[in-house]
Structures are given as C-alpha cells and as structure tokens.
Amino acid sequence: MNPTAAVLVIGNEILSGRTKDANLGHIAEALSGIGVRLREARVVPDLEEEIVAAVNALRARYTYVFTTGGIGPTHDDITSACVAKAFGVALERNPEAVARLERHYASGHLNEARLRMANIPAGGVLIDNPISQAPGFQLGNVFVMAGVPNIMQAMLDGILPRLAGGPQLHARTVACELGEGVIAAELSALQDRHPDLEIGSYPYFRHGFFGVSLVLRGTNEEEVIAAAEELGGIIRQLGGTPNVTIGTKG
Amino acid sequence: MNPTAAVLVIGNEILSGRTKDANLGHIAEALSGIGVRLREARVVPDLEEEIVAAVNALRARYTYVFTTGGIGPTHDDITSACVAKAFGVALERNPEAVARLERHYASGHLNEARLRMANIPAGGVLIDNPISQAPGFQLGNVFVMAGVPNIMQAMLDGILPRLAGGPQLHARTVACELGEGVIAAELSALQDRHPDLEIGSYPYFRHGFFGVSLVLRGTNEEEVIAAAEELGGIIRQLGGTPNVTIGTKG
Numbered sequence: 001m002n003p004t005a006a007v008l009v010i011g012n013e014i015l016s017g018r019t020k021d022a023n024l025g026h027i028a029e030a031l032s033g034i035g036v037r038l039r040e041a042r043v044v045p046d047l048e049e050e051i052v053a054a055v056n057a058l059r060a061r062y063t064y065v066f067t068t069g070g071i072g073p074t075h076d077d078i079t080s081a082c083v084a085k086a087f088g089v090a091l092e093r094n095p096e097a098v099a100r101l102e103r104h105y106a107s108g109h110l111n112e113a114r115l116r117m118a119n120i121p122a123g124g125v126l127i128d129n130p131i132s133q134a135p136g137f138q139l140g141n142v143f144v145m146a147g148v149p150n151i152m153q154a155m156l157d158g159i160l161p162r163l164a165g166g167p168q169l170h171a172r173t174v175a176c177e178l179g180e181g182v183i184a185a186e187l188s189a190l191q192d193r194h195p196d197l198e199i200g201s202y203p204y205f206r207h208g209f210f211g212v213s214l215v216l217r218g219t220n221e222e223e224v225i226a227a228a229e230e231l232g233g234i235i236r237q238l239g240g241t242p243n244v245t246i247g248t249k250g
Numbered sequence: 251m252n253p254t255a256a257v258l259v260i261g262n263e264i265l266s267g268r269t270k271d272a273n274l275g276h277i278a279e280a281l282s283g284i285g286v287r288l289r290e291a292r293v294v295p296d297l298e299e300e301i302v303a304a305v306n307a308l309r310a311r312y313t314y315v316f317t318t319g320g321i322g323p324t325h326d327d328i329t330s331a332c333v334a335k336a337f338g339v340a341l342e343r344n345p346e347a348v349a350r351l352e353r354h355y356a357s358g359h360l361n362e363a364r365l366r367m368a369n370i371p372a373g374g375v376l377i378d379n380p381i382s383q384a385p386g387f388q389l390g391n392v393f394v395m396a397g398v399p400n401i402m403q404a405m406l407d408g409i410l411p412r413l414a415g416g417p418q419l420h421a422r423t424v425a426c427e428l429g430e431g432v433i434a435a436e437l438s439a440l441q442d443r444h445p446d447l448e449i450g451s452y453p454y455f456r457h458g459f460f461g462v463s464l465v466l467r468g469t470n471e472e473e474v475i476a477a478a479e480e481l482g483g484i485i486r487q488l489g490g491t492p493n494v495t496i497g498t499k500g
Binding site: 009014017018019028030031040042050150183185187198200202 | 267268269281282300323437452453
C-alpha cells in the first residue's frame with residue numbers, strides 16, 4: 001500500500017485569480033517520485049475557521065498533509081496560528097527559529113513583524129528555508145511550507161528524505177491519434193482485466209491534430225508493461241499508431 | 251453581499267502531477283469579474299465516493315459550484331453519474347444531448363461510448379459545448395463542465411450570463427520595493443482601519459529585485475481608492491516608491 005497525501009493551498013490570491021498556483025503540480029510530481037499518492041487538494045482563503053477545518057479534515061484522512069502559504073510576517077499570514085489551533089496546542093516563539101532570523105537580518109532589521117515568523121506551534125519540528133531563513137514546520141503529519149514557489153520547493157527538498165515513501169509507481173503513457181470514443185470500449189475492458197492499475201484517458205489537441213494520451217499506472221511494473229503492450233495491440237487493431245513513453249506520473 | 255462559489259476539479263491526472271490544472275485560475279478571474287467570490291477549490295480523484303462527498307459538501311455551502319473534468323466517453327469519466335448520485339436523481343439519456351451528438355458525429359461514428367456523454371442527471375439543464383458538442387449541464391447550483399481548457403472556457407462563457415453576480419469587486423495593487431516585514435505593522439493597522447477590505451501582501455522576486463505587491467480589494471470603490479492612497483503615503487514615509495495598478499482581482 002502506498003502512503004497517501006493531501007495538499008492544502010492557503011491564500012486569497014489563488015481564489016481571486018490574482019496568482020496562479022504553481023505549487024500543487026510540483027508537490028504532486030515529487031510525491032509520485034517516492035511512491036506517495038496525492039489523493040486530494042484544497043484551496044482555502046485566509047480565514048481561520050476555514051484553515052482550521054481543512055487541516056483537521058485532511059490530517060485525519062491522509063498519511064501526510066502539505067500546506068503552502070500564509071507563513072510570512074504580515075497580518076494575513078495566519079497559517080501557523082491556525083495549525084496550532086487545529087492541533088489544540090500553543091503557538092510559541094521558537095528559539096531556534098529566532099536564532100535563524102537573527103543570523104539572516106542585519107542588526108536592527110529584525111522587528112516584531114518579522115519575529116512573528118518565529119512563532120511555531122508547540123512540538124513543531126522546523127523545516128529549513130535555505131532561501132530566506134524563516135522556517136516552515138512539521139507538526140504531527142502536517143508539513144507547513146511557504147507559498148513562494150522557490151522557497152516551497154527548497155523546503156520540500158528538505159522534507160522528502162523524512163517521508164516514508166511507498167512502492168515505486170510505474171507509468172506508461174500510450175498516445176495515439178484515435179478519438180477517445182473510438183477506443184473507449186476496449187479501454188474499459190482493459191481496465192476490467194487490470195483492476196490494480198489506474199488507467200486514464202486524456203484527449204489533446206496539439207499542432208492541429210486531435211489525439212488521446214492513455215495512461216497506465218501502478219506499482220507492479222510488469223503488469224504496467226504488459227497492459228501497455230495489450231493497449232498497443234488494441235490501438236493497431238483500430239487503425240492507430242501507439243506511441244509509448246515511460247515515467248512515474250504518467 | 252457577494253454570491254460565493256467553489257470549484258471542484260475532478261481527475262487523477264491533476265493529482266499525479268501529469269497535468270497542471272489550467273482551469274481554476276480562469277474560473278477565478280471570470281467570477282471576480284461578475285462579483286462572485288470564489289471561496290474554495292478542491293481537487294479529487296476519479297473515485298465515486300470522493301466526488302459525491304465533495305459535490306454535496308460544496309453545494310450546501312456555496313451559491314454556485316463549478317466542476318471540471320470527467321464528462322468524456324471513457325470508463326474513467328464518472329462525473330455525471332456521481333452528480334446524479336449526489337442529488338439522488340436518475341442518470342438518464344438526454345434526447346437533446348443525443349441530437350447534438352448525432353449532428354456532430356459522422357454517420358456510424360456515434361457509438362455507445364460516445365452516447366454515454368448524453369447521459370445527464372434528471373432535471374439537468376444542458377450547457378452548450380461549441381467546440382465538440384458533448385454538453386455539460388447545470389443541476390441545481392452545480393455546473394458540470396469539461397476538463398479540457400478550451401472547452402471549459404467556452405462552456406463558462408455560456409454560463410456566465412445565467413449567473414446572478416454581485417456588487418462589482420474593485421482592487422488596487424500597490425507594489426513597492428520594501429520588504430514585507432518593513433511594512434507589516436503599518437499594513438496591519440491599515441487593515442484594522444478598513445475591516446471591509448481584503449488586504450493581502452504578496453512578496454515577489456523579479457529581475458533581481460525583491461519587493462511586495464499589496465492588494466486592496468472590496469466592493470466600495472471609494473474606500474479601496476482611499477485606502478490605496480493611505481498606503482501610498484505609508485510606503486513613501488518608509489522610504490519606498492508606490493506603484494499602483496487597477497483591476498478587479500488585485
């Protein structure tokens with residue numbers, strides 16, 4: 001069995017359309033690479049009751065929860081306080097986090113607003129931020145990270161070795177120029193013959209041509225390969241030309 | 251009061267990292283433009299119990315729910331059946347949807363898999379698909395759309411005139427090269443003076459320079475403008491140069 005995960009994106013700017021989320025796809029790919037299945041994502045605004053409810057709903061259901069956003073120095077950065085509230089623990093000034101900020105900011109620049117970034121829920125384990133020092137933290141199975149993509153990515157790089165992954169996911173993508181509706185019946189039968197595989201069908205329109213990418217994904221590489229070969233045969237029988245690529249995410 | 255909305259993105263391909271969602275940002279912007287506040291988004295896999303639970307949770311909380319994905323002809327397209335189940339109504343072959351597919355497909359090409367795309371929950375009102383004809387539908391306050399971005403966008407264009415919008419949202423973005431931590435205390439005081447505005451702070455790193463975009467958003471344009479002017483004064487007092495842009499989403 002693969003561990004499961006959820007991502008919680010926190011921020012009004014994603015919901016207003018101002019900012020396009022760039023973190024979900026990155027986290028999804030990174031988790032696929034270590035055999036963790038991302039099973040849900042949510043985006044919530046900077047409102048305490050929404051964040052607390054989402055943290056508690058997700059941490060009860062999944063092996064890991066990753067949050068992004070809301071850990072900066074301004075009034076709308078309320079993630080740390082909300083995670084403390086969700087866990088029912090105090091929000092405390094963390095001495096190690098203060099020390100990191102003291103090393104980062106020139107003398108006299110570490111004001112009270114910036115010190116808020118050293119407020120960490122009791123029991124939280126710091127997550128390194130090699131870019132701008134203000135740390136994230138892990139509390140239980142919840143990993144709290146920055147929203148700025150390059151900082152989030154650096155934090156995630158530090159977290160991945162801490163995670164217990166699962167069996168490697170293998171994927172084959174078989175693309176062809178047939179319509180989805182042409183291959184649907186045979187594809188459904190293929191799924192029935194391989195219930196342990198996730199088989200997905202994704203139509204595309206590229207360079208003036210319609211086609212479909214068929215993704216087979218699972219932990220048993222031999223079965224993935226065998227099903228991809230079956231699918232290649234089906235496509236040829238229907239008059240198409242299968243084009244296979246290999247990966248972990250499909 | 252502005253109507254509220256949620257987006258439900260349905261599809262394994264977003265959670266595996268294979269496909270980067272391109273619909274959430276588009277819907278968010280379009281809703282901002284008509285005064286509907288997007289308050290939550292969720293991404294769930296192609297699993298019946300997850301889709302049914304999310305549809306029911308979201309439609310009870312928000313004025314409108316918009317789903318994307320899972321309405322094609324293949325076995326993993328289960329959104330219509332799940333929405334029917336969420337509402338406790340039958341999934342029926344819709345004659346108007348069949349007629350549209352019959353006009354679209356050449357004789358003999360409208361097979362049973364493609365006819366599945368004409369299965370619509372009882373009571374559903376069709377949403378036009380000018381690109382590939384297979385319609386979406388509205389059932390109650392839930393709008394079911396395709397996942398392929400250009401089809402989703404065309405469907406949304408058709409839906410927007412049906413929606414009751416709300417008071418126009420006005421936004422000013424005041425960017426400056428100050429650090430977030432430098433302006434945080436004054437920004438928090440500004441938020442306290444204008445509790446009806448949403449004030450957000452978004453740090454950036456562009457062309458080798460750090461800075462912050464401060465977004466003020468609300469339905470009272472005069473208050474938004476006045477607060478932006480106050481903020482400009484604050485920034486100048488702190489030694490920065492405010493740079494103001496105007497919009498609806500910030």
